[in-house]
Amino acid sequence: MGRPVIGITADSEEEGGGYSALPWYGLRHNYCDAVARAGGLPVILPHNVEAAAAYLDLIDGLLITGGAFDVDPGLFGADTVHETVVLKQRRTAFELAVVKGALARDIPLFGICGGQQLLAVALGGRLIQHVPDVFPDGLAHEQPNPRTEPGHAVTVAPGSRLAAITGPGPFPVNSAHHQAVETMPDPTMISALAPDGVIEAVEDPTRRFCLGVQWHPEYAISPADTALFEAFITACKAGDTP
Secondary structure (H helix, E strand, O other): OOOOEEEEEOEEEOOOEOOEOOOEEEOOHHHHHHHHHOOOEEEEEOOOHHHHHHHHHHOOEEEEOOOOOEOOHHHHOOOOOOOOOOEOHHHHHHHHHHHHHHHHHOOOEEEEOHHHHHHHHHOOOEEEOOHHHHOOOOOOOEOOOOOOOOOEEEEEOOOOHHHHHHOOOOEEEOOEOOOEEEEOOOOOEEEEEOOOOOEEEEEOOOOOOEEEEOOOHHHOOOHHHHHHHHHHHHHHOOOOOO
16 A cells, blocks of 8 residues: 655745745645655645645655644634734635545544634634633743754543554643633544643544644654654544544
8 A cells, every 4th residue: 555645835935035926836845754654755835725635645644743823713703803913814714724624524623723723613613712812820831942942741531542653641742822622512523632621632533534733743842743743644544433
């Protein structure tokens, strides 16, 4: 059996700067490296909404990555936009299109950090626009230490797909976000929490593989991170069943 093809969403800068004065795409190596180590064939997806269905024809699984921006609050029914919110409308439009298409086809989905938040919204969830406003005495979810180190631990919901993959925890994770999932509808479930109560993972147990985590497992902070990529790639292989 060949390696499953994993579409990975890229980040982008529309105004240029840094790499080029013109708009450009970017992605950290460790997203692709984590997929490849787990047995997948990583393919980076540019933000062409009109090509979303064609991309889905080519891939066996979809990885929605994070980035230093936020999901448009209008997509989950918010009446106001927090002053800290940063939007990338073209990227969000593409990611939402390809996620909805993958959900319709039951293509395995794995969302990371902001990708978890977008997946949650696509499944009918709502987001907290700025975690410190809701958890003023909470943890530093924008950890001050490097992302290659743990920021805090998470506990996992018994009976969840996440628990079957990682065990019950707690285990250490890194943390780089100012937004978080607020609510999820049935039949989805919240499958991990930080010690302060911030939601750290969501999933849809009715699908082949539909899981989002708030941390960045591509950094391989713990064995649980490696197990997540291995479970995702296994689900992407032809003939896999829930």
